[in-house]
Amino acid sequence: MSKGEATRETILDAASTLAGTVGLGGMTIGTLAASTRLSKSGLYAHFRSKESLQVQVLEHTRARFVAEVVAPALTVARGEPRVRAMFENWLAWDAQPGGCLFVAASSELDDQPGPVRDRLVRDQRDWLDTLAAVFRTGLAEGHFQADADPEQFAFDLDGVMLSCHMSNRLLGDHTAEGRARRAFEALLATARA
Amino acid sequence: MSKGEATRETILDAASTLAGTVGLGGMTIGTLAASTRLSKSGLYAHFRSKESLQVQVLEHTRARFVAEVVAPALTVARGEPRVRAMFENWLAWDAQPGGCLFVAASSELDDQPGPVRDRLVRDQRDWLDTLAAVFRTGLAEGHFQADADPEQFAFDLDGVMLSCHMSNRLLGDHTAEGRARRAFEALLATARA
Numbered sequence: 001m002s003k004g005e006a007t008r009e010t011i012l013d014a015a016s017t018l019a020g021t022v023g024l025g026g027m028t029i030g031t032l033a034a035s036t037r038l039s040k041s042g043l044y045a046h047f048r049s050k051e052s053l054q055v056q057v058l059e060h061t062r063a064r065f066v067a068e069v070v071a072p073a074l075t076v077a078r079g080e081p082r083v084r085a086m087f088e089n090w091l092a093w094d095a096q097p098g099g100c101l102f103v104a105a106s107s108e109l110d111d112q113p114g115p116v117r118d119r120l121v122r123d124q125r126d127w128l129d130t131l132a133a134v135f136r137t138g139l140a141e142g143h144f145q146a147d148a149d150p151e152q153f154a155f156d157l158d159g160v161m162l163s164c165h166m167s168n169r170l171l172g173d174h175t176a177e178g179r180a181r182r183a184f185e186a187l188l189a190t191a192r193a
Numbered sequence: 194m195s196k197g198e199a200t201r202e203t204i205l206d207a208a209s210t211l212a213g214t215v216g217l218g219g220m221t222i223g224t225l226a227a228s229t230r231l232s233k234s235g236l237y238a239h240f241r242s243k244e245s246l247q248v249q250v251l252e253h254t255r256a257r258f259v260a261e262v263v264a265p266a267l268t269v270a271r272g273e274p275r276v277r278a279m280f281e282n283w284l285a286w287d288a289q290p291g292g293c294l295f296v297a298a299s300s301e302l303d304d305q306p307g308p309v310r311d312r313l314v315r316d317q318r319d320w321l322d323t324l325a326a327v328f329r330t331g332l333a334e335g336h337f338q339a340d341a342d343p344e345q346f347a348f349d350l351d352g353v354m355l356s357c358h359m360s361n362r363l364l365g366d367h368t369a370e371g372r373a374r375r376a377f378e379a380l381l382a383t384a385r386a
Contacts (some may be wrong), residue, residue, distance in 0.1 A: 020304070021304040021305075022304070022305070023216070023218070023300075023301060025216070025218075025219060026218060098304065099303070099304075103300060104300045104301075104303075106300070106359050106363045107216075107296060107297045107299070107300035107301065107359075108216060108297075108300060108301060109363070110292070110297075110359075110362040110363040111213070111214040111215070111291070111292075111362070112214075112215070117363075120363070121363060121364060124359070124363060124364060125364065128364075151372075152372055152375055152376070155356050155360065155369075155372045155373075155376065156352075156353070156356070156376050156379075158356045158359070159349075159352030159353050159354075159355055159356030159357075159376065160349070160352050161352075162352055162355035162356055162359065163348050163349070163351045163352030163355055164352075166299050166300075166303075166317070166351070166355065167348065169303040169304070170299045170302070170303040170310075170313070170314060170317060171314060171317060171318065171321075176348075179344075179345055179348045180348075182345055183345070183348065183349050183352065186349075186383060190379060190383070
């Protein structure tokens with residue numbers, strides 16, 4: 001990695017955390033300059049426009065999400081253990097400062113057409129498809145009832161995660177993770193053969 | 194209602210829809226002036242500051258939410274029918290232009306301390322408490338298992354609603370309401386005696 005690339009990574013890490021706190025739209029080149037102690041002109045040279053910065057922050061965060069949540073789960077045994085790993089990795093991800101940027105960005109951008117929203121929609125579809133695909137490994141392994149619906153499971157599990165995010169971050173409810181785990185176990189119990 | 198109060202109600206209706214689209218933070222006195230065709234100075238006279246406008250929009254939306262979602266459900270038979278009415282009323286509420294403002298505002302404000310967030314936290318606590326209380330009428334009526342946990346049910350049902358909101362509004366997934374209803378029926382089936 002060149003020095004320029006390393007700087008860019010450092011900036012995008014800071015921007016990802018900042019966007020999780022103030023929103024993608026609330027993040028400006030000015031606030032990012034303050035939080036990274038870099039000059040505004042230097043940041044403009046890297047990112048050109050606010051929209052370009054937002055898209056790059058989403059792409060950077062997506063890469064981190066794949067590395068921290070998805071990839072480690074794919075090394076776990078197929079079926080229920082892998083579904084469980086994906087869920088636990090997501091809980092750890094959402095517990096980081098700023099929380100899951102994708103949840104925050106989803107509400108923020110749902111009515112704002114453009115390339116940033118398009119990027120987010122593709123990411124969210126990929127996430128739901130990934131959850132459904134991991135659930136399918138459990139169907140193939142005979143861990144779940146043959147007529148269980150993978151897309152419904154993905155919808156339901158995403159709901160558990162969203163509820164956990166809201167309870168935890170908005171209400172400061174420290175029982176949220178415990179409740180999310182109970183909800184997750186109930187979903188698995190329903191799906192099991 | 195005086196003419197001044199009627200004007201204020203009209204403005205707050207428009208502001209509530211606008212905030213559902215661009216976010217409470219994205220709404221300015223300027224954009225609100227444009228969407229209501231009132232003067233900025235007239236709006237300042239009504240609301241004094243952006244923060245005051247945001248709090249008043251939440252209070253106004255809360256009153257509408259109680260009138261459209263909560264109050265009609267409370268006239269329905271106790272227990273499962275009332276739980277069902279609350280859920281269906283919420284689906285209709287979220288299908289309105291802009292969607293449920295409380296969902297949008299939750300992600301937006303979760304890391305932004307202040308009176309607007311405080312207002313939202315109280316509203317969200319009231320909503321979860323309301324869902325738990327309605328579930329308790331089902332316990333009292335013998336519709337649900339005696340050891341079912343009302344707070345867990347509220348957490349789970351809120352997750353179904355959040356997942357529905359995201360699928361519908363971000364992904365434009367027209368199967369979202371159907372999936373939400375299936376998830377709701379599964380929650381009820383688990384809770385039932």
